[in-house]
Amino acid sequence: MEEQPLFSDLSEAERKALEELMPDEMGEIMSSGIKRRHFLKLFAVTGTSLLAANLLGIEQLMARSIPIEEQPPVLIENGINVSFQVNGSTQKLMVDSRMTLLDTLRERLGLTGSKKGCDHGQCGACTVIVDDKRVLSCLTLAATCEDKKVTTIEGLATGNELHPMQTSFIKHDGFQCGYCTPGQICSAVALMGEAKNGDASYVTANVREKKKAVELSNEEIRERMSGNICRCGAYPNIVSAIREVHGDKAVAQVWQFAEGTI
């Protein structure tokens, strides 16, 4: 028998909502255990879903879709049991040994924010953050993710509040079609950590001299983001967006009409 922790896949906010809405039932719920889909069902049938939605922030509630089935729909060949954390909640499932982390997120966990652009690790659209490092989820087999902590684009916001990188991408129009965007943003968020650690890049002047933290020039940002392709060509806007978050001060938006024409 596998041991399943109570509230295994409920987020902190969801658990809190439950406590606030049903203080009397908490004891019983605690002892019987609850899964996220039960939780959502509960809120739907008790007519408290709107209240819950407000409490949790609609964004967060909608961000995580309800898995349609707990068990895989068909007999899986070479099935491998794997358990890992995705955006703070533990996921236990059996996957085809050939299944990538990307396809697991998209096809099994309903987390379609991570995108498949090339499936060969050449475009960066599938970038997610695994244990604080950016990883190409299309080149990562799900079976290798045992006990790892995966953060996808859906996990960056806190409730209704977007991650500063998400806000900055909107402000600077760091996307057009939006398909490379989740990968660009995950990459950019992890990039902040790399800069803090002083990781060197191709354009770092002296790689022998390990600094405490790297100052991200435009050149550094462009080099470090070159694994994330944007065919719409939002690159200059993406660099502005990252610079603003990195520098912690507002970067001017550049757009203007030719002089004297309006």
Added chain:
Amino acid sequence: MSETGKPISRIDGRMKVSGKATYAAEFNQPNMAYAFPVRASIAKGKIASINDDIIRKEAGVIAVISYKNAYKLKPLDMQAQMKAGAGFLGENLPPLQDNTVHYPGQFVAVIVAETYEQARAAAYKLQVKYIADKAAVDLKTELPKSTKPKMFMGEEAQVNEGKAAGPLAASAKKVDHTYSTPVEHHHPMEPHATVAVWEGTDKLTLYDATQGVGLTSAIAAYFFGLKQENVRVMAPFVGGGFGSKGLWLHTLLVAMAAKAANRPVKLALTRQMMQTNVGHRAATIQRVGVGTDAGGQLNVLRHHTNTYNNLTQFFEPSGKQTLVLYKARLREVTYNVAHLDRSTPTFMRAPGETPGTFALECAMDEMAYQLKMDPVEFRIKNHTTKDPVKGHDFSSEFLVDCYRTGAKRFGWASRSIEPRQKRQGKYLVGYGMATATYPGGRSAASVKVLMNNKGDVTVMTASIDIGTGTYTVLAQTAADALGIPVEKIDVKIGDSSLPPAPLAGGSQTTASIHPAALDACVLLRKELISMAIADPGSKLNGSKPDDIDFANGKLFVKGNKDKSDTYLDILNRAKRNEIEACATTLPVSGAGLTVPSALCTPSQTPAEQNSDIKQYAFHSFGAQFAEVWVDEDLGTIRVKRVTSVQDVGRIMNEKTARSQIIGGVIFGIGAALMEATEYDKRWGNPVTRTLADYHVPVHLDVPPIDVHFIGKPDPHISPIGARGIGEIGITGVSAAIANAVFNATGKRLRDLPLTPEKFFES
């Protein structure tokens, strides 16, 4: 203040940055199966055998579909298709209907299985045996057998054929060179994908990565023999298109697969299939002749294009800009089109102008140098204010302003006419420029606007936002036309059941749907006015309609803001939950590419403001300026900065408009320096199969790009005054870069892309 033009952030931005924008492959269905196609490994011939019986026994396999057992689609019939609005099939080859192979990579079978992994594994195991014929795989070899098409998209294809040779030879100064451009692929970040869901045998829903929900619905309905209203196509978000997301065969294939499996089926193309199954820009070999008198006045322009096609009449129309730019006594624009057994060429961002401006604008630069004239001054000297072929005035044209403003902003004055004059360390520095142009198209469109008794407004049309900003600018137009904030407006697009709109291609969406959105809002306002005037409970009771103005969610009597009534009060007193209005706008120039069935009453816009192509020529113009640094030891070329000045009519949103031009310029940098699909000269298959071989610009390739808009509304295209903006940004860029390379090094590179080996060959 007017919302239109303001640089507001995209209203769909929040969804896109939080992973909630849902693209075609993400519409997972209960009980859904997965399809994976099998592609031909020969260029031409017949399928001899398929081991499908063995593959059916593979784990998870539900169906193996090939010509042997595929659903019989309606056969091709161009007249019937055109009548049904189903003419624009990417390639005229309904899938799996016979055993003939027309190009490498053609779909020859499709596997349906329980999981993606199983479908893919089975597809790789399927053995298809062929009888191969000798295939035509190389443009240069096939050119002697090429033909001269009479028409291209309803226009004469051979203009003044044979007439330029004499005047060119007699010109005091002449340039006559061959320029070539490679095969390019669109490679939108989202690979094409479709989820097909049948409801019984006569209703089909397709979640499809498409640039036209109406187009896809019409074509699918035609080939499956369904009523168009029974084929619903949904595409709320599309991950880029650039011309590649018309209707290609996988969309029909997955609907066939879903029919066979009797389940919803998903098919997402791999990046490799994006090179063979969804079109490309054909290679061109162009010869351009420019003749002037001794003073630099143009006598003659000659532009001949050699290219190819397969399975459609489409060919790369790279002479288009040569029919529009510059004053010259005579111009000859002609084509030779060969047949290749290669996947089908199609529209790709600025079809024609992208390779065409490379050839023409490089030739113009070569002539300016021969004349020892500044290239900007040479162009201004030969500027035309009329369509040089048809003789009409341009509807609105500020090209000279583009040149002058661009030159000033870029710092063009410091450029030397002689090359090799500027250095930065080991790099040679050069400046180059070129003209940009693209037609200002417009099609018929219908838009419905609905207002509820909470004051929320929904704008609905079967248009698409492929990253272009359609959601956002539609909200801005409606906000202005109704006098309410953008936040109160919801935009519903990307659904074929909404009022018809043209496909998102040809830089025509804004020009087409905004006049209809404006009209629908005006109709809605009129209804509110009639309700208020007739209502004894309204302060406007008894007023004349013409005396009523609107602002901030209210109607009021002009000059007397106290005599007012809010939209909400008007609706609530009348006990109406909602009111709606629908408008169709039909430009004088015709319905264009729109599905012809207009839903609503067409508005009566005077011809003068309604795209009358018999009165005016509609074109956008611009000027591109580039600085390059060339490393002569390595042959590498880096673009250091670009200035792009654009005359595209009214700007609907400064932020998204600027992004579109930046994106176009970056596409142009890709075309200039790196993009090319190479084919095996023996077998005809693409050898650059992935994004590791087909290079597109990445962050580090992209310099600062300075974008300026002239911003003058076009008074004749529509009452809105906006022309399209999606394509013009790419035009002229590769020429500006090549011209800058000459200015830096004295070397003329006439074969794109400008990779190091070509630098050393020249």
